[in-house]
Amino acid sequence: MAIISSSFCILISSLALLSTVGEGYGDEETRKGGEVKKVLFVFGDSYADTGNLPTSVSRSWKSPYGITFPGKPSGRFSDGRVLTDYIASFLGIRSPFPYRRLKNLNTNTIRYGINFAHGGTGVFQTLQVDQPNMTAQIDFFQQLVDKNVYRSEELSSSIALVSLAGNDYSTYLARHGSFQGLPELKRSVIEQLVLNVRRIKDFEIKKIAITGIEPLGCLPRNSAASSYRNCNAEENNFSQSHNILLQQHIWALNYETAAPVFKYLDLYDAFISALKIDQKSPGNLTDKLKPCCGGAKGEDA
Numbered sequence: 541m542a543i544i545s546s547s548f549c550i551l552i553s554s555l556a557l558l559s560t561v562g563e564g565y566g567d568e569e570t571r572k573g574g575e576v577k578k579v580l581f582v583f584g585d586s587y588a589d590t591g592n593l594p595t596s597v598s599r600s601w602k603s604p605y606g607i608t609f610p611g612k613p614s615g616r617f618s619d620g621r622v623l624t625d626y627i628a629s630f631l632g633i634r635s636p637f638p639y640r641r642l643k644n645l646n647t648n649t650i651r652y653g654i655n656f657a658h659g660g661t662g663v664f665q666t667l668q669v670d671q672p673n674m675t676a677q678i679d680f681f682q683q684l685v686d687k688n689v690y691r692s693e694e695l696s697s698s699i700a701l702v703s704l705a706g707n708d709y710s711t712y713l714a715r716h717g718s719f720q721g722l723p724e725l726k727r728s729v730i731e732q733l734v735l736n737v738r739r740i741k742d743f744e745i746k747k748i749a750i751t752g753i754e755p756l757g758c759l760p761r762n763s764a765a766s767s768y769r770n771c772n773a774e775e776n777n778f779s780q781s782h783n784i785l786l787q788q789h790i791w792a793l794n795y796e797t798a799a800p801v802f803k804y805l806d807l808y809d810a811f812i813s814a815l816k817i818d819q820k821s822p823g824n825l826t827d828k829l830k831p832c833c834g835g836a837k838g839e840d841a
């Protein structure tokens with residue numbers, strides 16, 4: 541499966557991200573003393589998915605996923621929590637229900653928001669063609685908004701998390717086997733991502749957090765060539781260039797709005813600091829970069 545995911549990666553990145561997400565999020569309401577219910581809507585991939593993939597097709601429903609939390613496989617591509625869970629916890633709410641697991645729309649199941657993220661997806665069609673890309677995920681949300689499932693006050697006090705960890709790129713590499721077209725693809729990916737987040741903003745959501753891309757060269761599939769001793773410098777470089785372009789676009793988007801709506805979540809530095817990689821002398825990283833539990837090239841590690 542074309543799922544960029546590694547259990548330890550998700551765990552550490554999520555932990556390190558907490559402080560970043562904290563700035564400016566969620567505190568204002570509490571300070572005002574008002575009882576504003578917080579709602580979280582989530583779009584994206586396996587870094588945020590909490591169980592949208594069908595049990596019949598996804599390894600995320602098999603051990604060792606879920607062994608540290610919730611104690612058994614739960615459809616998360618992690619041994620424990622994913623980004624969504626940490627952000628929900630920071631907001632003081634329960635992790636929103638995965639869209640596909642909603643049996644009905646009763647107020648209890650959707651009161652903390654809805655998670656539309658599907659592991660393996662990107663902004664474009666990825667190798668997992670049968671899973672909804674980000675556009676389709678936003679369409680699901682649109683349908684609910686059109687049905688007035690959420691009141692406009694709820695929407696305007698809600699937060700969106702948009703996770704894009706690189707499945708568009710891994711799909712390209714799997715199809716073409718070379719880096720050649722990546723710079724061009726990067727521009728299209730970010731253009732499409734910008735269209736997507738604009739759409740989310742049009743629901744009057746006032747805070748939208750968008751992930752940068754993690755250091756792709758440190759994922760097991762890419763560090764395998766060095767026997768997990770080093771992150772692949774070229775791929776890390778690519779991640780950085782994606783992130784620079786993304787941040788420029790986020791800056792431009794915020795420039796259009798009276799108050800900044802969009803927030804960049806720095807997965808790259810979160811990984812680097814959690815792995816304690818000294819970028820100048822990387823040394824022997826074998827223990828940190830090895831997949832925890834098999835998976836030939838680390839896809840399912």
Ligand SMILES: *[C@@H]1O[C@H](CO)[C@@H](O)[C@H](O)[C@H]1NC(C)=O
Nearest residue numbers: 663664665673674675676732
């Ligand atoms: C998203 O998926 C839909 C349905 O498969 C497809 O028609 C559409 O072109 C895709 N969007 C993008 C931006 O690739």
Ligand SMILES: *[C@@H]1O[C@H](CO)[C@@H](O)[C@H](O)[C@H]1NC(C)=O
Nearest residue numbers: 772773774775776777778781
């Ligand atoms: C990283 O990218 C810069 C320019 O974008 C280039 O000059 C440099 O050689 C690249 N380094 C590696 C290791 O690919």
Ligand SMILES: *[C@@H]1O[C@H](CO)[C@@H](O)[C@H](O)[C@H]1NC(C)=O
Nearest residue numbers: 768769823824825826827828
């Ligand atoms: C790197 O560390 C691993 C695990 O500690 C060890 O097995 C391996 O021999 C080391 N490799 C080098 C080149 O030092």
